[in-house]
Amino acid sequence: MSYILKATDLTVNYGEKVALDHINLEIGGGEFICLLGSNGAGKSTFINAITGLQKMSHGSIIYNEDYLSNKKQPFASLGFSAQTSVMDYYTTVWDNVILGVNLAGKMGKEANELCRAALNVLGLTSKKDMLVESLSGGQLQRVQIARAIAHKPDIYILDEPTVGLDAESSEKFLNYLKKESESGKTVIISSHDIQLLEMFSDKIIFISNGQLVYYGSLVEFINNSESEIVVTFNSDLTTDQLYWLQNYKFSVDRIDKSSCKFIVPKKTTLLTIIHDLTPLFEIKDISRQENHLRESYLNRVRGDLK
Numbered sequence: 001m002s003y004i005l006k007a008t009d010l011t012v013n014y015g016e017k018v019a020l021d022h023i024n025l026e027i028g029g030g031e032f033i034c035l036l037g038s039n040g041a042g043k044s045t046f047i048n049a050i051t052g053l054q055k056m057s058h059g060s061i062i063y064n065e066d067y068l069s070n071k072k073q074p075f076a077s078l079g080f081s082a083q084t085s086v087m088d089y090y091t092t093v094w095d096n097v098i099l100g101v102n103l104a105g106k107m108g109k110e111a112n113e114l115c116r117a118a119l120n121v122l123g124l125t126s127k128k129d130m131l132v133e134s135l136s137g138g139q140l141q142r143v144q145i146a147r148a149i150a151h152k153p154d155i156y157i158l159d160e161p162t163v164g165l166d167a168e169s170s171e172k173f174l175n176y177l178k179k180e181s182e183s184g185k186t187v188i189i190s191s192h193d194i195q196l197l198e199m200f201s202d203k204i205i206f207i208s209n210g211q212l213v214y215y216g217s218l219v220e221f222i223n224n225s226e227s228e229i230v231v232t233f234n235s236d237l238t239t240d241q242l243y244w245l246q247n248y249k250f251s252v253d254r255i256d257k258s259s260c261k262f263i264v265p266k267k268t269t270l271l272t273i274i275h276d277l278t279p280l281f282e283i284k285d286i287s288r289q290e291n292h293l294r295e296s297y298l299n300r301v302r303g304d305l306k
């Protein structure tokens with residue numbers, strides 16, 4: 001399948017700081033992509049650059065017109081919510097959301113219906129006549145998202161949309177986005193809520209220190225990463241044992257006085273660990289932890305920081 005969005009050598013510098021360093025990727029239609037990275041990795045810069053909010057220092061971004069329903073006004077095909085708030089505080093919830101729909105070129109009855117549907121998805125129907133300035137932080141965030149998505153864009157690009165949302169609202173909203181992606185829309189979403197994103201994403205863009213570390217399937221990311229082996233010992237660890245563990249060839253995290261977690265390459269067997277430990281340790285229990293996105297991500301981040 002051909003791309004819907006293509007970044008070539010995308011580079012953004014803030015003065016001396018290289019915030020994005022020659023990023024190359026192609027995003028296909030119908031993908032649900034989560035954007036991962038530590039604080040300051042470059043996620044917002046990436047999102048702002050692909051939506052035109054941030055000037056690139058080098059490189060290009062191309063949207064494939066074949067996929068855009070509004071070819072005359074390509075920006076109207078995007079549903080973009082930035083990390084910073086862009087609301088009109090002295091008008092109502094309804095006026096804010098319908099403005100987003102109108103700016104995308106949709107008017108009249110169609111606009112009213114789209115606005116009503118978005119308010120419903122974000123649980124804002126009963127708040128539609130309230131002034132935005134009187135809303136709570138979480139409600140404000142929901143209005144911002146409703147305004148970004150109400151016109152039913154082809155590509156959703158959302159920077160930390162679930163911040164400030166309660167668990168139920170986040171899940172309802174992500175379920176809505178999942179259905180949109182299943183119907184062919186593309187979703188690019190940045191969030192630190194990794195467990196929730198694992199439930200919905202097909203692909204991952206992992207940025208570290210401005211570099212693209214990984215772009216590919218979620219399943220592959222989890223399966224190719226390191227795994228964790230938890231070992232419980234018969235007694236509390238002694239100073240000598242702790243010293244030995246600190247110098248062991250794999251990373252070791254202490255869980256409590258008598259158990260540890262070993263971060264090992266995927267193919268490492270339990271037997272290898274048992275073999276290495278037995279001269280100095282009495283093992284009570286050993287097991288491999290099932291990999292999840294959160295652990296895989298943390299292990300990759302840890303590897304990158306070494």
Ligand SMILES: Nc1ncnc2c1ncn2[C@@H]1O[C@H](COP(=O)(O)OP(=O)(O)OP(=O)(O)O)[C@@H](O)[C@H]1O
Pocket residue numbers: 014017019037038039040041042043044045046
């Ligand atoms: N306007 C700016 N001027 C100078 N440096 C900036 C500017 N905006 C971002 N940066 C720097 O660029 C880097 C990437 O920032 P960015 O906001 O893209 O990170 P992020 O991954 O979105 O972080 P977070 O998860 O904390 O939101 C950081 O080192 C940040 O300090």
